[in-house]
Amino acid sequence: MGKSKDTPRGGWADWMADRALRGLIALALTLPLRSRLRIMGWAVRRVIAPLAGYRTRVLDNLAHVWPDLPEPERQRIADEVTENAGRTMIENYDVAGLLERMKDAPVSGDGLPEIERARAEGRPVLFVTGHYGNFEAPRAALVARGWRIGGLYRPMANPFFNEHYAANMHALSDPVFEQGRRGTMGLLKHIRGGGMGVLLFDVYSSDGTPIDFLGQPAPTLTSSAEIAVKTDALFVPFFGIRQPDGVSFEAVFEAPIPHGDPVEMMRAATRRLEARIEADPGQWFWIHRRWKPKRQAKRQRKRAAARMAP
Template identity: 65%
Template sequence: MGKAKKKQRQHGGWQDRLSDWAIRALIRGALLLPVRTRLNTVSWIVRRLVAPLVGWPARVRANLAYVWPDLPEAEVRKITEQAIDNVARAFIENYDVPEMLARGARAPLGGPGLAAVEQARAEGRPVLLVTGHYGSGECGRCALLARGYQIGGLIRPMSNPFFNEHYTQNMRDIGEPVFEQGRRGTMGLIKHIRDGGMAILLFDVYDSAGVPIDFLGKPAPTLTSVADIALKTGALVVPYFGIRHADRYGFDAVLEEPIPHGDPVDMMREATRRLEARIKEDPGQWMWLHRRWKPKRQEKRQRKRAAATMGP
């Protein structure tokens, strides 16, 4: 007999409610502290208490072992600490919108793509800022918002509906328009872009419908949505990053050279190369918690495709 599938927990019950209460209590308590103390405190709580409980260090280590198997143990420990620290800071930063916008106004905004973005805005041409879970994308967004840019975004709803309620509202408080992932949200985003708007899209999340593109030396299913939307709307595609400083507080907002329009897969390969370069420069800023590759699932899908091709 085949192995029974593990029954998935239904979301919206008492476990999600309890989890959301704990998160809200952490947020309220943290917001009473001065900003740098707040960031350091939440980082410590997440790294020392939350992360081990939910298995994040093991997940980071597994991803590192998969793509960089010869990495020295000291470097593995360093990247693991920094990656989880980055997640913790990004989480609590988002809940102090005035401070984020003020910090964004002070942050350097530059890079070889800035002039192209400014020209596109002057001409009313839409712009897609493509990025990954690197550094602080929201801080970088605030650097643009503080300078008068209106930037839309597509967000993936959280599985916990109670947490998702205030998480989504908080994203809207930072800057509108914000669209939730799904058919309706995607159509709203495309309309915003067609009307000459700007938007940020992340592409470094596993999706079984994606095209396998090598990422850090291993194939990772990658959606071509960014390229597809750009080709449909004529939008300029600009890789963008919010890069943390060594003090883990300050950051630079960097706009890279635009990616030329062309074959959608080639465009996403170039977007992937840009993200890879940033990760190799400072690995601890990327969210290694993601199950980006899922090699076993990829192998299983390949076997199914091969069997279907061979037929009976």
């Protein structure tokens, strides 16, 4: 029999990396919650992040936006970032457990009355957030209370890993769409029909509009704001804030951002995320290549040369 067209395509290195990760996840899920979180946090902080270069990337990003930050403080934040990354990963692979934990978790924020009113009226809601704390925790809190919230995700580079990563996102709440034209149209249709969805906006995109993020320009997609305007969806920033015990969360739903120019709406969303990061920088995913200053400078030089060409 020929291979299914849906069979993931990737090399042996991708397959081996995925098998190792699947084994680590399966082993961790056999442990009690607190032990599981502690071990996965330690494994990413002390083993995976240094070997994969993630810790170096965190330190470089911190130096890029906060060059005057003392070295001990940079190292402390890097520890917290990589620890949180490990905990978040294993939390999101225990969908039933996350839903159970979040069903009675504190839910707060100025946006709560408006999203409840929108739900009662059948008005769509588009939630936006960044990779802060655990970005799935607020969604899980609402799903555990009977809400249906879809989303759009960026596929992982490793196709074998992406297979179970995507399945896990579907398990929390459908519909979930893969990023791209088709996925965006699917989400747009869902929202336009009065649905609710989540979009993360803090990932570098070469097609994005440069918006200052922590004092440095970062290309940012405006598609989430454009969808909100097109569908008259409430545009609500939310955050899953990890508490000092390292286990529990508070889901905070902030006041909706008024509709207007999509770029200005994304600037407002960016300021909301900045405020959370400045309050507790260890909870944001500094591992991302959020700014890519060299690539941005190269693109600017090309654009300048094109404008000057006869």
